[in-house]
Amino acid sequence: MDVAIIGGGVAGLYCAYMCSTVGLTCDIFEALPYVGGQCMAFYPDKPIYGVPGLHKILAKDFITKLSEQCLTDNVNLHLNNLVSITKINSLFKITTIDNQKFDANFIIIASGIGVMKPSIPTSIKGAVELANSSDFVQCYCLNPELYTDKKVVVAGGGNSAIDYAMCISKVAKSVTLLHKRDNFSCDKNKLNELNKINNGNIKFKMNRQILELQQGLVITNEEVINADRIVFCYGLLANTTHTQNTISFDIEKERNLIKVDQSSMKTSENRCYAVGDVVSYSGKTRGILSCCYEAQVAVNAIAKEFKK
Numbered sequence: 423m424d425v426a427i428i429g430g431g432v433a434g435l436y437c438a439y440m441c442s443t444v445g446l447t448c449d450i451f452e453a454l455p456y457v458g459g460q461c462m463a464f465y466p467d468k469p470i471y472g473v474p475g476l477h478k479i480l481a482k483d484f485i486t487k488l489s490e491q492c493l494t495d496n497v498n499l500h501l502n503n504l505v506s507i508t509k510i511n512s513l514f515k516i517t518t519i520d521n522q523k524f525d526a527n528f529i530i531i532a533s534g535i536g537v538m539k540p541s542i543p544t545s546i547k548g549a550v551e552l553a554n555s556s557d558f559v560q561c562y563c564l565n566p567e568l569y570t571d572k573k574v575v576v577a578g579g580g581n582s583a584i585d586y587a588m589c590i591s592k593v594a595k596s597v598t599l600l601h602k603r604d605n606f607s608c609d610k611n612k613l614n615e616l617n618k619i620n621n622g623n624i625k626f627k628m629n630r631q632i633l634e635l636q637q638g639l640v641i642t643n644e645e646v647i648n649a650d651r652i653v654f655c656y657g658l659l660a661n662t663t664h665t666q667n668t669i670s671f672d673i674e675k676e677r678n679l680i681k682v683d684q685s686s687m688k689t690s691e692n693r694c695y696a697v698g699d700v701v702s703y704s705g706k707t708r709g710i711l712s713c714c715y716e717a718q719v720a721v722n723a724i725a726k727e728f729k730k
């Protein structure tokens with residue numbers, strides 16, 4: 423194959439699309455049984471923001487459209503395939519979890535925040551046990567069936583907590599937004615949006631530390647709250663070792679993110695490129711738009727190198 427793309431999130435999918443446009447063959451290797459990365463794993467039923475021309479489209483619908491655009495006949499998709507990569511002489515050797523082996527001339531690392539497993543705070547008594555044994559504890563899950571006519575606590579104070587509170591409030595009996603500080607850390611316009619849509623269904627409780635969970639009860643430092651569900655939006659537990667596990671050759675990193683040259687998305691290793699949430703460069707922002715832009719830059723640079 424010309425190009426092996428590691429990761430089938432937005433960045434990896436868009437790389438495949440770009441490969442088709444410049445006549446390069448490619449394979450996508452994705453550890454999960456589906457494409458879409460964070461969009462599908464964490465927020466399929468949340469609208470995505472900031473994608474031109476797609477105002478408030480649900481993440482799962484966006485991924486369906488993106489897949490239609492990107493997964494053309496030139497693209498081989500390998501799902502359920504966690505891979506590791508070595509480089510022998512000038513070829514990249516890709517080994518899948520079931521020991522299949524592939525060679526590639528170029529690779530694009532689009533492994534995002536790694537293979538995602540939602541994190542449940544272990545410091546809260548009963549949280550992990552209840553997450554494993556019931557629907558009471560959720561983490562970055564927006565399936566409306568879980569929340570319809572339910573009393574839901576959303577824990578967190580960043581953008582995703584506000585997004586989740588707004589989405590869930592459309593179907594829930596009530597939503598309580600619980601935050602450990604006295605101020606939200608979300609964008610100001612996010613809070614304005616929430617205040618605009620809130621008809622009293624979303625209540626705020628600030629300065630609350632969650633100490634313990636029991637089925638149907640959220641026990642905080644101030645009070646005990648009756649709830650049918652609690653959804654944690656405490657940020658993502660970045661899998662800080664995933665790039666080490668994926669790549670066995672030396673590559674320059676910055677805080678466990680892959681350093682790239684912004685003008686080409688090239689890494690410190692010859693013919694190895696990286697795009698999306700896994701990369702670091704000055705001024706990097708995380709989001710769908712950046713993923714697509716970086717994919718375009720990387721594949722155009724590969725196409726140029728290919729011709730040499």
Ligand SMILES: Cc1cc2nc3c(=O)[nH]c(=O)nc-3n(C[C@H](O)[C@H](O)[C@H](O)COP(=O)(O)OP(=O)(O)OC[C@H]3O[C@@H](n4cnc5c(N)ncnc54)[C@H](O)[C@@H]3O)c2cc1C
Nearest residue numbers: 429431432433453459460471505533534535698699709710
């Ligand atoms: C709650 C939340 C809300 C968000 N809302 C928005 C929004 O409204 N607008 C916006 O623009 N952005 C939003 N974002 C950010 C956006 O989702 C991300 O920037 C984007 O999805 C990153 O895509 P990616 O392809 O780089 O990585 P990821 O989505 O992390 O995908 C990487 C993929 O690589 C796979 N992988 C990793 N390692 C391997 C391996 N060794 N072998 C095989 N596969 C591997 C993983 O399984 C994963 O599927 C949001 C993020 C979150 C968490």
